[in-house]
Amino acid sequence: MTVLSHEEASRTYDRIGALQDSQAFYEDRATDLLLRHGEFESAEAVFEFGCGTGRFALRLFEEFLGPDARYRGVDVSPKMVSLASARLAPYAPRARVVLTDGDPPADEPAESYDRFVSNYVFDLLSEEDIEAVLLEARRMLRPGGLLCLTGLSTGVGPVSRTVARIWSWIQERRPKLVGGCRPIELLPFLSPSAWRVRHRAEVAPFGIPxxxxxAKRL
Ligand SMILES: C[S@@+](CC[C@H](N)C(=O)[O-])C[C@H]1O[C@@H](n2cnc3c(N)ncnc32)[C@H](O)[C@@H]1O
Incomplete structure (x- = not known):
């Protein structure tokens, strides 16, 4: 399995910058489902791991969050942090975006958030990092808080499975070409003793799964 180091991810996404938003044509179907099922209207404190250009967070503020809700986004790419900070400036100081070294967010206080969001980031992490980030997510969430994830998946029908296989083939050989992302299944990472899955869906706009x-934090 080929995985970008945190430094490689930082450099790769510095180069991609605002072009990341061009992925909306296949990402938005899944992130729309998060917005529908994540109960963001009642959220008081949202954390986003790998916030990119801040596009998801802007939708949260414009359409879902209440007037007192706060948001903290982190990203390993200085370019993404600057794009997201500029985009969310109208919502400062409730919205804060912070540059990290790519490590799991161990410095965040325990039980301080009620939503932990990550869109199309777990699919570029190593399995060890996914497990470590999930441990932190559980620690950071208040009991009953919601984990809200989207990412590339391995597909459900023949077309999307074929697209996923081709994507994986490219990712193995030229990971930077696909931003380091590869199709993976997230469900097996969620221990039933830690999380209760509330909503799970597979979508494949343009064949991309x-x-x-x-999932609710138990
Ligand atoms: C595929 S982009 C997705 C961006 C955004 N979430 C979206 O859906 O448009 C992956 C993002 O995760 C960030 N990232 C990658 N590895 C990370 C890590 N270990 N910690 C924090 N951010 C990371 C990248 O810099 C990039 O902004």
Whole structure:
């Protein structure tokens, strides 16, 4: 399995920058499901791991969050942090975006958020990092808080499975070409003793398979 190091991910996404938003044509179907099932209207504190250009967070503020809700996004790419900070400036100081070294968010206080969001980031992490980030997510969420994830998946029908296989083939050989992302299944990472899955869906706009997952922290 080929995985970008945190430094490689930082450099890759510095180069991609605002072009990341061009992925909306296949990402939005899955992130729309998160917005529908993540109960963001009642959220008081949202954390986003790998916030990119801040596009999802802007939708949260414009359409879902209440007037007192706060948001903290982190990203490993300085370019993404600057794009997201500029985009969310109208919502400062409730919205804050912070540059990290790519490590799991161990410095965030325990039980301080009620939503932990990550869109199309787990699919570029190593399995060890996914497990470590999920441990932190559980620690950071208040009991009953929601984990809200989207990402590339391995597909459900013949077309999307074939697209996923081709994507994986490219990712193995030229990972930077696909931003380091590869199709994976997130469900097996969620221990039933830690999370109760509330919503799970597979979508495949233009044949590109994605999953959306909302799970309650037990
Ligand atoms: C495929 S982009 C998705 C961006 C955004 N979430 C979206 O859906 O448009 C992956 C993002 O995760 C960030 N990223 C990658 N590895 C990371 C890590 N270990 N910690 C924090 N951010 C990371 C990248 O810099 C990039 O902004």
């Amino acid at each position: 994605s999953q959306a997952l909302v």
